Amino acid sequence: MHPTHSGLPFLKGHGTENDFVIIPDPDGALELSAAMVARLCDRRAGIGGDGILRVVRSAAHPEAAAMAGEAEWFMDYRNADGSIAEMCGNGVRVFARYLQHAGLVGEGDLAVATRAGVRRPHIAKADADGTPGRITVDMGRATLHPDQVEVTVGDRRWPARHVNMGNPHAVAFVDDLRHAGRLLDAPEVSPASVYPEGVNVEFVTDRGPRHVAMRVHERGSGETRSCGTGACAVAVATARRDGVDPAVTGEPADYTVDLPGGRLLITERPDGTVEMTGPAVIVAEGVVDPAWLGR
Numbered sequence: 001m002h003p004t005h006s007g008l009p010f011l012k013g014h015g016t017e018n019d020f021v022i023i024p025d026p027d028g029a030l031e032l033s034a035a036m037v038a039r040l041c042d043r044r045a046g047i048g049g050d051g052i053l054r055v056v057r058s059a060a061h062p063e064a065a066a067m068a069g070e071a072e073w074f075m076d077y078r079n080a081d082g083s084i085a086e087m088c089g090n091g092v093r094v095f096a097r098y099l100q101h102a103g104l105v106g107e108g109d110l111a112v113a114t115r116a117g118v119r120r121p122h123i124a125k126a127d128a129d130g131t132p133g134r135i136t137v138d139m140g141r142a143t144l145h146p147d148q149v150e151v152t153v154g155d156r157r158w159p160a161r162h163v164n165m166g167n168p169h170a171v172a173f174v175d176d177l178r179h180a181g182r183l184l185d186a187p188e189v190s191p192a193s194v195y196p197e198g199v200n201v202e203f204v205t206d207r208g209p210r211h212v213a214m215r216v217h218e219r220g221s222g223e224t225r226s227c228g229t230g231a232c233a234v235a236v237a238t239a240r241r242d243g244v245d246p247a248v249t250g251e252p253a254d255y256t257v258d259l260p261g262g263r264l265l266i267t268e269r270p271d272g273t274v275e276m277t278g279p280a281v282i283v284a285e286g287v288v289d290p291a292w293l294g295r
Ligand SMILES: N[C@@H](CCC[C@H](N)C(=O)O)C(=O)O
Pocket: 018, 051, 079, 084, 085, 086, 087, 088, 089, 090, 091, 167, 168, 200, 218, 219, 220, 221, 224, 226, 227, 228, 229, 230
């Protein structure tokens, strides 16, 4: 990492309390090591966050240069432990909000390059009282795999659906979210060979018609207050469990997903793509002390 002598500028933001340290790095000049990501995300000794959103011009990043014609900005997402993930649903809304906050985009449609491909947020108009408009994102296609997966926590085990939203998920339906326990450790998912890159695990319970609640243990971050890709995976797995398939009916399926940190609205369209709507908030801006960075 080569911050300026005056420190490293950052912002802090969240989407349904899935919180991120945002690092503007338009020219892709920073070398952001896994160790530095983990230090920045440390809630006691660092800034604190479930992950990092590095904001880089697509043209300036080797993983995104091919998308530069479609999406000017690349979301370089890192989990709190420093690992790299393909996509972050709450993160992409917060990323869009940052671009708007920085005056780099306005309300309306935009495109963001991610490791899972281009994602398309739409920033709604602010309310009359100035509350920033919600952000709807075209999250691309959900892939439901036929694998038989099982999730175990302590002496409880559940069958789970393997869903890919650009990143991997195991969705388990439970009678009571408390049955997932404290989630201090990653739940066991078997067979492990289904997820060679690790997995995000969602626990889901019904709240009403097309309305569920979930908790999530995220790969690389632990239990978080929300996961956007997880909510999309949950909505699609719940629809199939309910016998609902928009590709068959030709009708979009809307699901409300409650998470500890807030509510996300998910629509699966007949073409198999998934849309997610939720809030995104910039909380603070600051500069990381260059002396701390150098230590
Ligand atoms: N919180 C995110 C997902 C972040 C990445 C995930 N932990 C992974 O490793 O795949 C979301 O809102 O989607």
